[in-house]
Structures are given as structure tokens and as C-alpha cells.
Amino acid sequence: MRLLSLEVANYRNIAAAQLEPGRELTVICGNNGQGKTNLLEAIWLLTGGKSFRGGKDAELVRRGETFAVLEAVTQRTRQEDQEPDDPARVRITVGTPDAQRPGRYASVNGAPSKRAAGLAGSFPAVVFDPGHLSLVKGAPEGRRRFLDAALCQLYPGYLATYRRYVRALQQKNALLRHSAGGTERPWAEKCALLEVLNVELAAQGEVIQKRRREYLALLGPLACANYAELSHGAERMAVHYAAQFEPGGLSALLKQRQNEELRAGQSLCGIHREDVELLLDDQPAKVFASQGQQRSVVLSLKMAEAAAAARITGEHPVLLLDDVLSELDEGRKQYLLTRMKEKQTFVTSCDDTAFLKTDGEVYRMNGGVLSRA
Numbered sequence: 001m002r003l004l005s006l007e008v009a010n011y012r013n014i015a016a017a018q019l020e021p022g023r024e025l026t027v028i029c030g031n032n033g034q035g036k037t038n039l040l041e042a043i044w045l046l047t048g049g050k051s052f053r054g055g056k057d058a059e060l061v062r063r064g065e066t067f068a069v070l071e072a073v074t075q076r077t078r079q080e081d082q083e084p085d086d087p088a089r090v091r092i093t094v095g096t097p098d099a100q101r102p103g104r105y106a107s108v109n110g111a112p113s114k115r116a117a118g119l120a121g122s123f124p125a126v127v128f129d130p131g132h133l134s135l136v137k138g139a140p141e142g143r144r145r146f147l148d149a150a151l152c153q154l155y156p157g158y159l160a161t162y163r164r165y166v167r168a169l170q171q172k173n174a175l176l177r178h179s180a181g182g183t184e185r186p187w188a189e190k191c192a193l194l195e196v197l198n199v200e201l202a203a204q205g206e207v208i209q210k211r212r213r214e215y216l217a218l219l220g221p222l223a224c225a226n227y228a229e230l231s232h233g234a235e236r237m238a239v240h241y242a243a244q245f246e247p248g249g250l251s252a253l254l255k256q257r258q259n260e261e262l263r264a265g266q267s268l269c270g271i272h273r274e275d276v277e278l279l280l281d282d283q284p285a286k287v288f289a290s291q292g293q294q295r296s297v298v299l300s301l302k303m304a305e306a307a308a309a310a311r312i313t314g315e316h317p318v319l320l321l322d323d324v325l326s327e328l329d330e331g332r333k334q335y336l337l338t339r340m341k342e343k344q345t346f347v348t349s350c351d352d353t354a355f356l357k358t359d360g361e362v363y364r365m366n367g368g369v370l371s372r373a
């Protein structure tokens with residue numbers, strides 16, 4: 001995948017900007033709060049996804065304006081050894097252009113515009129944002145989300161399976177909450193309903209766990225190899241799926257814990273209680289990793305996410321790396337700089353010294369104004 005050009009108007013603090021990215025590395029340098037991440041976020045919107053910073057659409061439009069426009073030319077290379085597709089012109093509007101309903105709309109090659117979510121899958125990208133450091137230190141939910149988000153991009157049916165699981169889980173939790181003290185339904189009826197919901201949870205949960213295990217079997221070794229190179233062998237990273245059941249065992253587990261769940265008034269087992277263990281030299285990274293080591297673990301995972309996507313789909317995603325070099329020692333910085341030159345990568349930094357000798361395109365962002373450095 002490649003971004004050939006991008007024009008931005010009225011996006012966050014950027015009134016107007018034009019970017020002509022490098023084939024491989026494009027650097028956006030500048031002081032804090034100048035709009036570097038805003039530009040990266042604008043590129044990310046080409047994926048059809050929500051802002052990686054959780055920004056609502058209204059927050060993306062420049063204050064005082066009614067809508068923002070992004071015009072991009074993108075080009076897919078679906079298989080490494082094949083000719084790329086013809087370039088596509090993508091236009092995204094955010095906000096309230098003309099008499100349209102407010103929201104985010106996209107049009108490709110001049111076709112009538114549709115909801116921007118319809119772009120999903122057409123611009124594969126992987127983003128690293130300092131918020132992703134919570135992948136190491138944060139709750140298991142964030143690590144599950146990391147796996148599930150990647151699987152949603154890679155396998156079109158995964159989202160539907162996941163939604164069916166979540167719907168059944170919500171119904172089960174509602175039932176269990178009432179069963180803990182309430183008496184509005186006869187006990188036998190509650191148990192019968194619970195069994196029906198458990199059948200659905202077991203069916204969808206098995207599929208989800210299978211996909212997660214398969215994905216981690218590919219991603220884990222790639223991430224660990226990245227970490228070994230990034231740290232020059234200083235520490236050894238390991239990744240394990242912390243499962244609650246062996247394949248085929250969810251139905252039995254749900255039956256076994258049914259009474260416990262009725263007493264607790266909440267669901268206690270299933271794929272929504274599983275986790276990904278991240279270890280450094282056999283110790284949990286969550287507890288023992290330093291700031292630089294945490295950053296190295298997340299970066300290794302993110303680069304592995306891109307490589308895994310390339311192996312599964314044949315197409316290498318664009319890498320968007322926000323403030324990636326801080327807290328890393330010189331060796332780790334140099335390794336990353338080398339990796340950034342392999343595929344199209346956009347990187348922001350407050351410190352341009354690391355990039356002065358780069359053969360990529362270097363831009364400077366100052367108060368929302370983008371210029372060549």
C-alpha cells in the first residue's frame with residue numbers, strides 16, 4: 001500500500017497542507033503541539049476507521065470551520081510480486097459540507113460519496129501512538145482489543161462473530177445480574193435461558209479463540225524477533241495467549257462454572273476474560289519493564305502486526321509512527337530508522353537530528369503549517 005499524495009484543508013489546526021510522501025520514509029518534525037500527530041491522524045482516516053486518538057468527528061474540524069476535506073491519491077500493491085493497481089483518488093469530508101448530514105463521508109474516483117466506514121480494508125495501515133503503551137501496562141481488555149482489531153481487518157467474518165458473542169454476553173450478564181437477588185423469573189426458566197445463551201457463547205467463543213491463537217502463533221515469533229533485533233539481544237521477549245480453556249473446551253467450562261456465575265451475578269469465563277501475556281526474560285513486562293523496554297515491546301508488536309498482515313494478505317500496510325523514538329537508546333533508534341526505510345512509513349518527531357541524514361522526505365510542522373525542512 002502506498003500514499004502518493006495528500007492535501008488537507010481545515011483539519012484540526014491545519015488550515016491547508018500538501019504532502020508528497022517519500023517512497024519509504026516521510027518524517028514530520030516540529031515542536032510540541034504544532035500539528036504533527038494531527039497530520040498522521042488525517043492519513044489514518046483513509047483506513048475508514050475512527051481517529052486512533054478517539055477524537056469525535058466534530059473535534060477533527062478546524063475550530064471556526066464547518067467541515068474538513070482530505071484529498072489523497074493512494075495506490076495498492078496487492079501482492080509484492082505483482083504490478084500495483086491504478087492510483088485511486090480518495091476524497092473524505094468530515095463535518096457538515098453543503099446540505100449533507102453531518103458525519104464523515106468518502107468518495108473514490110469521483111463516485112457519489114458514502115459513509116467513510118465503507119473505506120475499511122482499502123487502505124491497510126498500522127499505527128503506533130504513545131497511547132498504545134498501555135498495551136503493556138494496561139488492563140487485559142486493551143490487549144484483547146489489539147488482537148480483535150487486527151483480526152477484524154484481516155478476516156471479514158470476524159467482526160460478525162465477535163458481535164454475536166458480545167450480544168449473547170450482554171444478555172447473559174443482564175440475566176445473571178437479576179438472578180443474583182431478583183425473583184422475577186422462576187429459577188428453572190433462568191437456568192434454561194442461561195443454557196441457551198451459553199450454547200451461543202461457546203459456538204462463537206471457540207471461533208474467536210481459534211482465530212486469536214492462530215494469529216498469535218504468527219504474530220508472536222515475528223514480534224519476538226523484532227524485539228531481539230531492536231534490543232540487540234539485551235532481553236528476550238515472549239508472547240503467550242493466556243487461555244481459560246483448551247480448544248473445544250468452552251462449553252464444558254461454562255457448564256462447570258454455571259452455579260458460581262449464578263451466585264456471583266456475572267459472567268466469569270469465556271474469551272472476554274482471556275489475555276495476552278507479554279514477558280521479558282520470563283518476567284511479566286507489565287510489572288518489570290522500564291519505559292524504554294515497554295516502548296520496545298509495543299513497537300515490536302506493531303511492526304509484527306504489519307508483517308503478519310503482509311503475510312496473510314500479500315500487501316504490506318503503511319506504517320504511521322507517532323513520537324516513536326523518544327525514550328529509546330541510540331542502538332534502538334538506529335535499528336528503527338533502518339526498519340522505517342523498508343516500507344512506506346510516516347514518522348513524527350520533536351527532534352530532527354536523528355533524521356538529518358535520512359534519504360526520506362523531511363517536513364516541518366509549525367503551528368499547523370507544513371513545509372519542507
Ligand SMILES: Nc1ncnc2c1ncn2[C@@H]1O[C@H](COP(=O)(O)OP(=O)(O)OP(=O)(O)O)[C@@H](O)[C@H]1O
Nearest residue numbers: 012013032033034035036037038059060061062063
Ligand atoms: N479542531 C481543532 N481546531 C484547531 N486546533 C486544534 C483542533 N484540534 C486540535 N487542535 C490543536 O492542535 C494542536 C495539537 O496538535 P498535535 O496533537 O498534532 O501536536 P503534535 O505536534 O503532535 O505535538 P506533540 O509533539 O506534543 O505530540 C493543539 O495546539 C490543539 O489545540
